[in-house]
Amino acid sequence: MLKAAYDGGCRVFEFTNRGENAFDTFSDLLHYATYQLPGLMLGIGSILDGDTALKFIHAGAHFIVSPILDESMADVCRLEDKLWIPGCATLTEIVKATRLGADLVKIFPGSTLGPKFVSSVLAPIPSLKLMPTGGVEPSVQNMKEWFSAGVYCVGIGGNLFKKEWLEKGDFASVQAAIAQCIADAREVRAL
Numbered sequence: 001m002l003k004a005a006y007d008g009g010c011r012v013f014e015f016t017n018r019g020e021n022a023f024d025t026f027s028d029l030l031h032y033a034t035y036q037l038p039g040l041m042l043g044i045g046s047i048l049d050g051d052t053a054l055k056f057i058h059a060g061a062h063f064i065v066s067p068i069l070d071e072s073m074a075d076v077c078r079l080e081d082k083l084w085i086p087g088c089a090t091l092t093e094i095v096k097a098t099r100l101g102a103d104l105v106k107i108f109p110g111s112t113l114g115p116k117f118v119s120s121v122l123a124p125i126p127s128l129k130l131m132p133t134g135g136v137e138p139s140v141q142n143m144k145e146w147f148s149a150g151v152y153c154v155g156i157g158g159n160l161f162k163k164e165w166l167e168k169g170d171f172a173s174v175q176a177a178i179a180q181c182i183a184d185a186r187e188v189r190a191l
Contacts, residue, residue, distance in 0.1 A: 001161065001166070001171065002032070002040075003037065004175040007175045008177070009179050011039055011040055012040075014044070014155070015029060015042065017044050017046040017056070023056070026059065029042060030059065030061070034060075041062040041063065042060075043062050043063035043065055043085075044063075045066070047064050047065065048070065050072030050073050051072070053066075053072075053076045053084075054080070057077075061082070063085065064076075064077055064083070064085065065106060066085070067108050069088055071100060074100035078100075078101045083104070084102055087108035087133075088106065089107070091125075094107075095125070103129060104129045104152060105128065106132075106155065110135045110136050112134075112135070113132070115146050115151075129152035130151050131153045131155050132154055133156075133157065136155060138156050138180070140187065140188060143185055147185075156181060160174070162174075162177075
């Protein structure tokens with residue numbers, strides 16, 4: 001799956017920290033990517049505390065993503081000089097995250113907050129770099145709504161890795177979907 005994403009043009013990939021084998025799987029993927037997928041930035045997502053962040057950083061994670069704002073993660077990532085992308089759902093959380101050192105803030109859940117939330121947040125503080133995740137669709141229309149609202153980038157996961165493709169091992173469909181999504185994002189950003 002990682003190779004299909006890479007072959008489709010993906011160069012930044014977040015592996016989700018779920019399940020008992022997540023750490024071992026991530027370590028194996030990172031080893032594989034280091035030797036087989038040049039230029040790929042492989043980060044870890046769904047991190048909830050500083051100790052877990054440090055564990056994955058020591059394993060080689062290029063960045064840390066979280067669905068929450070946690071100061072212990074901010075401290076670890078600052079000390080380890082790693083990109084930290086905390087999840088926030090209010091302007092207060094977003095500002096606190098940037099004060100704690102987040103250069104990019106995850107707007108989560110994007111499907112609930114929506115593009116209007118982003119444009120409202122950016123009205124008083126246009127310098128923020130925001131990335132919605134959770135419900136972002138790989139369609140020109142949906143990405144256009146987000147980028148028109150002012151997001152810096154978008155995070156798309158489950159909508160690009162369809163369950164039936166995973167079950168069938170249909171990596172060609174994954175690769176094609178990612179390539180199309182990247183092309184669409186470039187087109188939308190150029191508007």
